[in-house]
Amino acid sequence: EPEVTQTPSHQVTQMGQEVILRCVPISNHLYFYWYRQILGQKVEFLVSFYNNEISEKSEIFDDQFSVERPDGSNFTLKIRSTKLEDSAMYFCASSDTRRPNGDTQYFGPGTRLTVL
Amino acid sequence: GQSLEQPSEVTAVEGAIVQINCTYQTSGFYGLSWYQQHDGGAPTFLSYNALDGLEETGRFSSFLSRSDSYGYLLLQELQMKDSASYFCAVRDRQGTDKLIFGTGTRLQVFP
Numbered sequence: 457e458p459e460v461t462q463t464p465s466h467q468v469t470q471m472g473q474e475v476i477l478r479c480v481p482i483s484n485h486l487y488f489y490w491y492r493q494i495l496g497q498k499v500e501f502l503v504s505f506y507n508n509e510i511s512e513k514s515e516i517f518d519d520q521f522s523v524e525r526p527d528g529s530n531f532t533l534k535i536r537s538t539k540l541e542d543s544a545m546y547f548c549a550s551s552d553t554r555r556p557n558g559d560t561q562y563f564g565p566g567t568r569l570t571v572l
Numbered sequence: 573g574q575s576l577e578q579p580s581e582v583t584a585v586e587g588a589i590v591q592i593n594c595t596y597q598t599s600g601f602y603g604l605s606w607y608q609q610h611d612g613g614a615p616t617f618l619s620y621n622a623l624d625g626l627e628e629t630g631r632f633s634s635f636l637s638r639s640d641s642y643g644y645l646l647l648q649e650l651q652m653k654d655s656a657s658y659f660c661a662v663r664d665r666q667g668t669d670k671l672i673f674g675t676g677t678r679l680q681v682f683p
Contacts, residue, residue, distance in 0.1 A: 498676055
């Protein structure tokens with residue numbers, strides 16, 4: 457069964473450093489998403505991406521964040537200058553349809569980001 | 573603000589039936605979804621309700637009442653592997669990609 461993959465599984469970085477989290481969505485999907493989950497808390501939407509541009513972003517997704525689809529398979533989230541409060545699990549998700557048919561977003565296993 | 577409230581924890585024994593409730597207060601409503609998340613794992617889609625009523629998918633069913641801003645997930649014939657966290661999620665308007673997740677309910681199934 458096709459699945460969303462993410463690398464690395466765990467990333468440790470120093471405050472102020474840049475990190476890039478990578479995702480490979482399911483191959484025939486067209487809509488891509490990033491969410492984060494701070495330990496013990498609920499999942500929070502960051503950004504959605506379609507047709508090579510951001511379609512929606514949350515208030516969390518400030519100028520420190522950016523997303524890119526550098527080729528036909530990868531989808532990346534970059535945090536330019538990490539802060540302690542960026543420590544969280546970051547989930548990538550993808551879907552082949554959009555809202556009218558429901559919500560089947562397929563999530564990857566996540567990247568645990570630890571900022572020291 | 574937007575909020576989706578769920579009980580923090582539910583316990584049950586194998587073979588039992590359990591209901592996990594979700595009460596939402598959002599500026600709008602465009603469908604209620606349920607996700608399962610095992611410890612250290614990714615959220616996995618379980619079900620979706622756009623209209624009032626019950627949707628059944630195997631051992632899992634989901635119910636929605638838009639007039640009450642309320643839904644629930646019903647898990648039948650519980651198995652040990654059902655021990656996980658369960659999140660409800662809402663889109664608050666048509667045309668949005670953003671899923672607003674609930675606070676999550678941790679289900680523990682005992683033998």
